[in-house]
Amino acid sequence: MNAVATIANAVGSGRTSAASAAREVTRLLADADARGLNATLHWSATQVAREAEEVDGRIRAGAADLPLAGVPVALKDNIVTTEAPTTCGSRILERYVSPFEATVVTRLRAAGALIAAKTNLDEFAMGSSTEHSAFGRVRHPMDPDLVPGGSSGGSAALVAAGVVPAALGSETGGSVRQPASFCGIVGVKPTYGRVSRYGLVAFGSSLDCISVFGRSVDDAARVLAVISGLDSHDATTVDAPLPPAAAEARPLAGLRIGLPREYLPDDLHPGVRAGVDRAIARLRALGAIVVPVSLPHTAYAVPTYYVLAPAEAASNLARYDGARYGSRKTGTAGDLRGLYRATRGQGFGPEVRRRILVGTYVLSAGYYDAYYRKAQQVRNLLAADFSRAFREDRVDLLLTPTTPTPAFRAGEKTADPVAMYLADIFVCGASLAGLPAMSLPAGRSDGLPVGVQLIAPAFGETRMLQAAAALEAVLRGDEEVR
Amino acid sequence: MSIGSKDVLHVAALAELDVPASELQALVEQLGRIVDYVAQLNAVPAGEQAAPFLAGPHAAPLREDEIRPAPLARGPDAIAPEFRDGLFLVPRLGAMEDE
Numbered sequence: 001m002n003a004v005a006t007i008a009n010a011v012g013s014g015r016t017s018a019a020s021a022a023r024e025v026t027r028l029l030a031d032a033d034a035r036g037l038n039a040t041l042h043w044s045a046t047q048v049a050r051e052a053e054e055v056d057g058r059i060r061a062g063a064a065d066l067p068l069a070g071v072p073v074a075l076k077d078n079i080v081t082t083e084a085p086t087t088c089g090s091r092i093l094e095r096y097v098s099p100f101e102a103t104v105v106t107r108l109r110a111a112g113a114l115i116a117a118k119t120n121l122d123e124f125a126m127g128s129s130t131e132h133s134a135f136g137r138v139r140h141p142m143d144p145d146l147v148p149g150g151s152s153g154g155s156a157a158l159v160a161a162g163v164v165p166a167a168l169g170s171e172t173g174g175s176v177r178q179p180a181s182f183c184g185i186v187g188v189k190p191t192y193g194r195v196s197r198y199g200l201v202a203f204g205s206s207l208d209c210i211s212v213f214g215r216s217v218d219d220a221a222r223v224l225a226v227i228s229g230l231d232s233h234d235a236t237t238v239d240a241p242l243p244p245a246a247a248e249a250r251p252l253a254g255l256r257i258g259l260p261r262e263y264l265p266d267d268l269h270p271g272v273r274a275g276v277d278r279a280i281a282r283l284r285a286l287g288a289i290v291v292p293v294s295l296p297h298t299a300y301a302v303p304t305y306y307v308l309a310p311a312e313a314a315s316n317l318a319r320y321d322g323a324r325y326g327s328r329k330t331g332t333a334g335d336l337r338g339l340y341r342a343t344r345g346q347g348f349g350p351e352v353r354r355r356i357l358v359g360t361y362v363l364s365a366g367y368y369d370a371y372y373r374k375a376q377q378v379r380n381l382l383a384a385d386f387s388r389a390f391r392e393d394r395v396d397l398l399l400t401p402t403t404p405t406p407a408f409r410a411g412e413k414t415a416d417p418v419a420m421y422l423a424d425i426f427v428c429g430a431s432l433a434g435l436p437a438m439s440l441p442a443g444r445s446d447g448l449p450v451g452v453q454l455i456a457p458a459f460g461e462t463r464m465l466q467a468a469a470a471l472e473a474v475l476r477g478d479e480e481v482r
Numbered sequence: 483m484s485i486g487s488k489d490v491l492h493v494a495a496l497a498e499l500d501v502p503a504s505e506l507q508a509l510v511e512q513l514g515r516i517v518d519y520v521a522q523l524n525a526v527p528a529g530e531q532a533a534p535f536l537a538g539p540h541a542a543p544l545r546e547d548e549i550r551p552a553p554l555a556r557g558p559d560a561i562a563p564e565f566r567d568g569l570f571l572v573p574r575l576g577a578m579e580d581e
Contacts, residue, residue, distance in 0.1 A: 096561065097561070099556045193538050207537070297526070303522055318498075322563060335573050336572050353509075357494060357509065358516050375523055376535060416515070
């Protein structure tokens with residue numbers, strides 16, 4: 001599949017048609033399914049063709065401003081659409097079809113994009129490997145025994161396999177950047193408030209961000225520009241649209257890049273470390289100034305996240321009770337509470353049940369101050385660490401590894417939830433602080449992709465994307481780093 | 483281990499979740515591991531007066547307090563397990579439990 005700009009220019013200028021792009025993507029989706037990636041949950045050649053016909057009609061009628069004309073984009077299956085089910089990878093929403101459409105979907109369609117597929121995910125976006133889907137695990141496109149990362153593993157796998165040039169995922173604590181790193185593609189999490197959450201099924205409302213995968217920085221930036229901006233349906237959005245050309249590479253001379261020492265522990269995987277070193281060398285060669293900084297509360301990011309996110313999840317997922325939508329189990333008691341407990345006990349999978357129980361525990365009487373209130377305070381300290389680096393150390397961006405290791409084997413971490421949570425150790429911090437951050441490929445270690453992460457001040461996406469584009473041009477993400 | 487089976491069953495009741503007896507011991511171990519792990523936050527000197535973090539804009543935008551239409555592609559009758567005469571149908575509440 002071609003790049004976003006290539007498709008949009010070709011379709012928009014009439015050199016090819018959206019119908020042709022639709023035929024190509026449905027062929028590639030069928031191939032991906034035949035390969036057993038298990039990356040998709042719903043797609044329909046008829047529906048994609050219908051969308052393409054509409055785009056071609058708009059172009060024939062003279063529509064000029066379609067920045068994503070004919071571009072196939074896949075959606076994580078926790079972003080609601082009215083044509084296809086939105087299951088969140090859960091039995092409890094197995095046949096649920098939303099009565100309304102997410103704002104990001106409306107904006108993608110207005111820009112001429114084709115909604116190609118709904119993608120597999122960890123149930124309700126809770127996981128780091130996409131092994132926790134009720135509909136089976138997603139395979140890494142380079143090795144089916146490996147995980148693609150998670151929770152947006154289906155979207156990441158489709159982009160990495162070249163089926164679509166871009167896809168939407170969602171981040172609560174790194175669920176786009178981590179799979180982007182594992183799969184060797186670009187993943188961009190915007191500032192909290194940059195993109196509307198209307199129609200994103202809620203997990204942790206103070207953390208959730210719709211985010212973008214692309215095969216290149218430019219691919220991701222073009223999609224992000226379309227979906228960002230104020231939305232009257234989401235009071236946390238800010239009137240700060242992203243310019244369409246946000247990812248134009250700019251000279252890096254004089255740009256100050258902070259290197260947080262807490263993100264480079266002695267036991268960091270050597271291939272990941274080599275990827276970071278390579279990025280530092282290339283940044284310096286481009287004229288950037290790389291300086292050490294400290295984010296002293298980094299070690300507390302994962303425990304803070306695993307108090308706050310489950311607490312918010314326990315509250316948000318209370319709505320799945322078998323009364324108004326989704327599946328229903330009546331239970332043996334025959335009364336209303338029996339219905340609630342049977343529906344939720346049988347409808348949610350093990351990881352979701354675990355997080356609901358943890359969240360309920362940390363919010364319950366006697367534990368609220370010790371866990372939830374304390375985690376809220378530490379979240380403030382983590383955000384203050386970032387603010388200090390940007391203001392007092394006067395760095396423009398931070399550079400870190402995205403993940404502590406390359407992609408791991410399926411089943412390797414499923415028995416120990418804390419081991420799985422630590423896969424997010426370098427991505428949780430920016431989520432807790434609401435900052436924009438992205439992963440881009442830095443090379444390969446023993447053939448597996450490793451990524452580096454850039455973190456920017458709030459609403460600093462343009463500078464982050466420009467630096468990433470310049471770095472991308474010299475990093476050669478498909479080269480061995482050792 | 484900071485958590486026992488009684489704690490798990492109590493929290494499961496609060497969360498309206500059935501926990502099969504066959505899964506109880508594994509849940510006790512996993513939740514204990516998670517709670518012990520996050521307890522390291524108590525080592526952070528955050529101070530009693532430290533303000534909680536607020537996500538999003540500092541001032542929420544306000545609008546007129548008026549009902550706006552929310553056009554839906556399908557009504558609740560199309561997505562509810564049981565719906566009749568404008569009402570969601572559920573079993574009776576039953577006896578209150580002593581929890």
